[in-house]
Amino acid sequence: MATLTKAQPIGVFDSGIGGLTVAHAIKQMMPNENLIYFGDTAHLPYGDKSEAAIQAYSIKIADVLMKKNCKVIVIACNSASSAAYELLKEYVQHSVKVINVIDPMVNWVSENFHDCTVGLIGTKRTIQSGIYAKKIDASGRNIILHSLPTPLLVPMIEEGFFNNKISHDIIAKYLRDPLLEKIDALILGCTHYPLVKREILDFYKDAVTVLDSSAIVAKALYDYLASQDLLKDEKNGQDHFLVSDFTESFEASTKLFFNEAVQLEKHPLWN
Numbered sequence: 001m002a003t004l005t006k007a008q009p010i011g012v013f014d015s016g017i018g019g020l021t022v023a024h025a026i027k028q029m030m031p032n033e034n035l036i037y038f039g040d041t042a043h044l045p046y047g048d049k050s051e052a053a054i055q056a057y058s059i060k061i062a063d064v065l066m067k068k069n070c071k072v073i074v075i076a077c078n079s080a081s082s083a084a085y086e087l088l089k090e091y092v093q094h095s096v097k098v099i100n101v102i103d104p105m106v107n108w109v110s111e112n113f114h115d116c117t118v119g120l121i122g123t124k125r126t127i128q129s130g131i132y133a134k135k136i137d138a139s140g141r142n143i144i145l146h147s148l149p150t151p152l153l154v155p156m157i158e159e160g161f162f163n164n165k166i167s168h169d170i171i172a173k174y175l176r177d178p179l180l181e182k183i184d185a186l187i188l189g190c191t192h193y194p195l196v197k198r199e200i201l202d203f204y205k206d207a208v209t210v211l212d213s214s215a216i217v218a219k220a221l222y223d224y225l226a227s228q229d230l231l232k233d234e235k236n237g238q239d240h241f242l243v244s245d246f247t248e249s250f251e252a253s254t255k256l257f258f259n260e261a262v263q264l265e266k267h268p269l270w271n
């Protein structure tokens with residue numbers, strides 16, 4: 001692997017601005033770090049795309065992040081983690097490490113919910129890939145996983161429908177599915193879903209543990225950077241938030257995902 005330095009930024013990407021939930025957790029845990037965030041808003045949503053399409057976008061995004069000199073790449077999207085992680089890891093193996101959002105969650109669930117029944121909700125791409133089931137099975141921890149695609153949640157959240165009657169009804173319709181009966185915990189297998197975590201907890205009257213990957217992924221990143229002596233120890237420089245297509249509504253929504261408004265810069269993926 002190339003020689004890396006503490007001062008280099010962290011590359012983070014998602015299909016759009018949903019991955020800002022992960023970016024926010026990273027900044028909370030490691031405020032000295034500078035981020036280069038790439039939201040592939042031109043190709044949103046990834047959840048309905050083919051594996052091949054997501055792989056092609058992910059490779060192009062990795063090229064952008066490596067040109068920006070990132071010391072690590074975080075795939076802040078479950079759909080891209082399920083479709084493109086293995087390929088991306090191989091593609092950048094001599095330059096940087098790639099961290100996905102699925103492995104840290106699987107490790108967490110294996111440690112904390114063995115001998116339990118766990119539910120998983122996510123996009124069609126993530127659920128159809130069966131990747132959580134494969135990785136949880138491989139952990140050998142006697143976990144029964146019940147997975148349900150919940151494709152309406154991303155457009156619902158993107159359109160600002162949450163904490164209202166419509167979002168309550170859609171969430172309740174999905175969570176009442178018999179597949180998700182009698183679960184001990186529910187994995188939010190999409191980086192948009194932390195925005196409706198409170199509504200999901202309310203549905204379960206707090207009787208089910210709802211697992212949001214943001215802080216778990218930030219901790220996995222922290223552990224990796226610490227193990228390589230790559231944690232930045234001074235606060236200087238700045239974050240950059242790039243999007244492959246710009247609209248004012250994307251910029252306005254960043255506040256919901258990042259807890260503060262961020263300025264988006266347009267950076268086309270195909271030149």
Ligand code: DGL
Nearest residue numbers: 015045046047078079191
């Ligand atoms: N945030 C993405 C994920 O975690 C889903 C959004 C999309 O479908 O593009 O899967």
